[in-house]
Amino acid sequence: MHSISISDAAALLRAGELVAFPTETVYGLGGDALRADVVAKIFETKQRPTFDPIIVHVTSIEAAQALVLGWNKTADFLAELFWPGPLTFVLPKREIVPDIVTAGLSKVAIRMPAHPLAQSLLKEFGRPIAAPSANRFGHISPTTATHVYESFGAAVAIIDGGSTTVGVESTVLDLSEAIPRILRHGGITREQLAEVLDQVEVATSSTTLPSAPGQLPQHYAPKIPLYLYPFGTVPSPIPGKRCGCLLTTGRATAGFNVTEILSEQNDLREMAVNLFAAMRRLETQAIDCILAVKTSGDGLGAAINDRLTRAAANVY
Ligand code: TXA
Ligand code: MG
Secondary structure, three states: OOEOOHHHHHHHHHOOOOEEEOOOOOOEEEEEOOOHHHHHHHHHHHOOOOOOOOEEEOOOHHHHHOOEOOOOHHHHHHHHHHOOOOEEEEEEEOOOOOOOOOOOOOEEEEEOOOOHHHHHHHHHHOOOEEOOEOOOOOOOOOOOHHHHHHHHHHHOEEOOOOOOOOOOOOEEEEOOOOOOEEEEOOOOOHHHHHHHOOOOEEOOHHHHHHHOOOOOOOOOOOOOOEEEEOOOOOOOOOOOOOEEEEEOOOOOOOOOOEEEEOOOOOOHHHHHHHHHHHHHHHHOOOOOEEEEEOOOOOOOHHHHHHHHHHHHHHHO
C-alpha cells in the first residue's frame, strides 16, 4: 500500500477527488464538503445510502461557524474544552452546506479532528472536508491504513498515519435544542459531558432515527455472525460450530478456535483502540461465528457496547 503526502492529498481534494486520511478516532474518506458532486462520490464509493448524513471536518471554530447558523454558548464552551477531539456538534446548517451532506436534514454535523495529519490536510486544503469512516457501509470502521486498503484497494489514495489512538468514532452531540443530546456514543464520554454541562440527554434509538438515520441497528458488522453476551458472562463455544471469542477483558476459555482479548488490564481506552482491528482479524479466520462479551457501560464502555450491539444486530 502506497501512502501519499499531504500536499498530494490536498491537490487531489482540489481536483474533486477523494482521499482517505487518519483522524484520532478512525480513518475518514474525505472530499470537498462544499461540492455536492464530490460528496455524491463519497456516498457512491462507500456504497452508503444517501439518507445517512456525513460529518464535516474543520480546523477552526471560525470555519465551523461559517457552516452553521445556531452556534451558541454551549458550542463555544464545549469547543473550548474538547476541540480538537472526538466530539461532533450537530447544529442548524447554513445554505453553503450542500443538502447531500446532511441527507436533506436541516442540521449539519461538524467536528475538529485532533490528529496532526488531519489538521495538516485541512489547513493545506483550506476548505472543510466531508468524511465518513473509510469503510464500506455497514462494515467495520478502519483504524489503520491497511484496513482502508482492504475496503477500497488502489481506488482510493490514502495518507498512512499508522494506528488511530482513540479507536472508536466521535461522540455525536446535538446542540440545537435547549438540552444537549448524545446521538451516538463515542470518544468523549457521557460522563465527561455531564461533568461540564448542566444537563445532557442520550437519544433513544426511536428518537434518534428521524434526525440521525445513520444510527442504523446493523452497522460495524463483521462478515460472520456475532453473538453478544452480557457484561460479566463467560461464553462457551456452541457445539458443532467453529467459534471465535471476543472478550473485552479476562482470560481465554478452552474450546474456542481463536480468542481476542481487547484489554487484559481491563482498560477501556485500550479496548476502544483494539476493538475494530480485533473484529477484522476474527472475521478473516476460518470460524462460523464470533461470541463477544460486553464491557461495563461506563465511560468509553458505552461506545464499545454500542458498536458491539450494532455488530450483533445482523443475527437477531
Ligand atoms: O470519528 C468520527 O466521527 C469519524 C471520523 C472520520 O471523523 N467519522 C464517522 O463518520 O464516524 P460516519 O459517517 O461513519 O458516522 C457519522 C455519524 C452517523 O451516525 C451519522 O448518522 C451522524 O454521524 N450524523 C452525521 N450528520 C448528521 C446530522 N446532520 N444529524 C445527525 N446525525 C448526523
Ligand atoms: Mg461509519
